[in-house]
Each structure stands twice: as structure tokens, then as C-alpha cells.
Amino acid sequence: MYLILANLFWAGNFVVGQSAMKTMDPLQLTFWRWVLAAAPLLLLAHFVDRPDWKGVLRRWPVLLLLSVLGMSGYTLLLYSALQHTSALNASLVTAANPALIMVLAVVFLRDRPRPVSWLGIGLGLAGVVLVLTGGDLQRLLTFSINTGELLILAAITVWGFYTIIARRLSLPAITSTAVQVALAAVVLAPVAAVAGAGLPSTPAESWSLAFIAVFPSLGSYLLWNLALKRTTAANAGNYLNLIAVFTAVITVLLGQPITLAQVTGGILVISGVLLTSAGQQPQRPRSSKSTSSPPSESRVP
Template identity: 80%
Template sequence: MRAAIYLTLATLFWAGNFVVGHAAVETMAPLQLTFWRWALAALPLLVLAQAIDRPDWRAVLRQWPRLLLLSCLGMTGYTLLLYSALGHTSALNASLVTAANPALIMILAVVLFRDRPAPVSWLGIALGLAGVLLVLTGGELHRLLTFSLKAGELLILAAITMWAGYTVLARRQSLPAITSTAVQVAMAAAVLAPIAAATGTGLPSDPAEAWSLAFIVVFPSLGSYLLWNLALKRTTPANAGNYLNLIAVFTAIITMLLGQPITVPQVLGGILVISGVLLTSVGQRHGGPQRPRSSKSTSSSASSSPAPAPRPR
């Protein structure tokens, strides 16, 4: 139940990132937005990690290769590609490609770690994808016939591939969630700093840009990444990935609150998405991810799964 709350809030904040980020990239470069997003979030996260997790920093830094890989995938790569795509594609095409993310995460988990999700999980994925398509096409599914991949859609496809890899690999590391997130964010800021300095990337001077950046730092950056990593300590990548379909629903709700009316297809699509999320969650609770049986199943499971930790998740 706690994982469901974490994932729901994380996707709500990320829906805000789509809305605010789309407006921000009209006047800010993707590199500028990405660098300052992580540079401003790094210090608060490190302080929070020290206050709550009190980690052995030497032991944490011994895992720097894995943490750097996660940072390059989930922070640097995904974010740069996402903001670049938002400047080159429509919301419909971008969201259609993003809707493939839960299925991609599940497939990667199957291929890389031989996870065997229960059949109900695949049904949940299908329901969620159908709901997203219904929301985004306004019930006019024939619009899918004119769908084509251009530069923006290819950038989104690359972005969700980065995120799928991040989600699957993040499940396999055993550091406290806050500490892991803080180090990854700090690494992203450090990697991007020389490039930002060379290109003269400064803080935004326009008040609207500053408020957009502040929102992105606090909610999609600090909030969503912490909540996502906390949830991955309590559930599988496939189950977490299915919640990404809620981004489209929350985006529709946010746009409605901003003055745009909500339609019947959006309501019906939202019901399908939420049903898919609940169905997958039920499948995970009662069946859980299945793995091929072998004589070494017990020992391999113990060595590959993160040990339960008493500290806050």
C-alpha cells in the first residue's frame, strides 16, 4: 500500500514536469534546465540523506560505478532527452511513445533478470495502455493511423529506454533510497558542470523561468525521484512501471484545472488506466514476479534481491 502511494505521488509530480517543462523549454535550453535542476537539488538531498540514512559514505562511494551508471541513465540521459523531445513533438505523439514505457520495463526485467510476471500483470499493462490511448486520442482511435515517428518521438523513445534501464537496475541496488538518489543527483550535476560552464549556462533571469525551475527542482526532482526509489524497495520494476500510465491521466486533470474542459474519453481512459494499475498491484501482492525454478533458486534469490532494511524507505 505504501509503495502505491509513493508511485502515485511520483507520477503526479512528473505530470507537472511535463506541463511545466513543455512551457519552460520554449525559453530555456534542455541543458540549462537539466543542469540547474540537478545542481539545485543535490545539496538538499545530500543533507537529507545524512540526516535520515546516516550512511557510511566510504561504503557508498565504493559503489560509484553502479551509481554513476544509474545517474547517467535516470538523471542525465533521460532528462536531457525528455526536455529535448518536448521542444520537437506534439503532446499526443510524445505521450503515445511514453505509454510504451511500462511494457518496456517489464520486457527488460524479463530479458535481463529472467523475471516472469504473472499473467494478470500483462493484462494490467494492456488495460493501462488502452486507457492512455483513449485519453490521448479523445476516443478517436483512427488518429493512430496517422501516427509516425519523427525526431521528437525518437528522442522520447530513447528517453523511455533510458528510464526503463534505470528502473530495472535501480531495483538491484541495496543502498538506502535517499542516499542512492542524492549521490546520483550529485553525480549528474558534476558530469554536466563542465559542459554547462563551457557553454555559459547560467541561472534563468526571467521570473517565469525561475518559478518553473523552482517547481521542477522541488517536485519532479526531489519529490518524484525520492518517492520512485522508495517504492522500488517495496515492489517490482514491472509494477512500478505500470504506474507511469497515470502521468497521462494526471496531465489531463492538471490541464482541466488550468481551464481546459475534461472529456468523456479522458474519464473512461482514466478509469482503464487506474484499473490496470490496481490489477497489476493485486497480481504482485498475491503472486509476485515468478522466476524459473532451479536447484539454486533459493540461494540465487537471496543474493540478487536487496536485503530488507530497517531504515526509512
């Protein structure tokens, strides 16, 4: 249940984020999301992880790099993409992230996946191409791919590098995430001030920000970490496929059309991720005191 709710909230980030982008700026939403989430996450880390804060702060260079990549870069690219593409398209492309991470791990970490994982990558790539082109492969030849899809591809690439670096960081998960969120709020503050990224000016914007700050930013991280005490990271990673499924369900409930290319592409992407995961070495469950990268190690929106 923890994993299901965590991914439902993350799916909500795509849908609510797309709605917010109609009147808000990506920088505005990103900055205030992390400002509102920073203090609660730091308190949660203090009482759950009980970290050695002096030891944590000694790792500030890598934490700052991770914050720039994962909290600032990825989120800004995601919300920018949602200005140009649908929440469903964004979630379907993002679903291929675990396969991209595996490729990066092969290149930079010398991982050696099993052959079935390469089959999974092939299926996932085919699904992403189908979603990007809307079933019209001729668009690949003319490179007439929507700006939103290109931005979401950039976003998952940034997240891939974030994950590769984060895998080498030995810090409690909630603590690592909380510090990165706090650093993002600090680093983005002068940029937000110069850009005039003030607080939301309408009730709709305020509710969107409140939802994103409470559910995807706080609730999902807490639920994800509670789940990791009871299952392996590999098994939890498979549940991330529910983000695209939940986004599709929400899209249908809101009365928005879903194309055959999106359905077929989504099936290929999710099947590819499952095959890719099957080719990974199994991992043991981690306790709350385990040293790990942020709970978003596989992919978090």
C-alpha cells in the same frame, strides 16, 4: 497523503517543464535542476539514511551509470519531448513505463509474471498506441508519429534499463538518489559550460526552475520515501498512475483541450498498469534502513 502529494509534484514537472521549454533549453533546465537539488539531497541522505559513505563511494561505477541513464539521459529526453508534445501526452505515454519495465525484467532478469500481467501489458500498449496516433491508426502505417512522442518513448526505454540495473543495487534509497543527482551535476557541468547553459534570464524561467528543483526533485523524493515506510513498494507503484490523472486535471484547469483519444488511451494505460501490478508478487514494506534502489524504482519523472 504522502503518495498523493509526491505524484502531484511529479505531474507538475510535466506541466511546468513544458512551459519552461518555450524559452529554456533541455540541457539548461536539466543541469540546474540537479545542481540545485544535489546539496539538499546529500544532506537529507546523511541525516535520514546515515549511510557508510566510504562504502557508497566504492559503488561509484554503477552509480555513475545509473546517473547517466536516469538523471541525465531520461531527464534530457523528457524535456526535449516536451518541446514537441503536450504534457498530457507525455504523462500518458510515461504511464506505460511499469509495463515496459516488466517486459525488460522478463528478458534480462528472467522474471515470470502471471498471465494477468500480460493482459495488462496488452491494454497498456493499446492505450499508448491510441495516444501516439491521436486515434488515427493510419499514422502507424505511414510512421507519422510526432517527434515528441518518439522522444518520450526513448525516455521511458532509458528509464526501463535504469530500473533494471537499479534493482540490483543494495544502497539506501535517498543516498543512492542523492549521489546520482550529484554525479549528474558534475558530469553535465563541462557540457553545460561549453553549451552556454547559464542560469535562467527571466523571472518566469527562474520560477519554473525553482518549482522543479524544490517540488519534483526534493519534495517528491522525500514524500515517496516517507510513504515507503508505511506501505509496500507495489502499492506505492499503483499510485504513480495519479501522475497522468493530475496532469489531465491541471491541463483542464489551464483551459487546454483534452481529446477523446487521450481520455480513452489514458484509461487503457492505467487499467493495464493496474492489471500488470496485480500479476506481480507482493512485496513487504521497507524500513528507512532497507537496501533498495532509488525511490524512483517504478517510474519517476
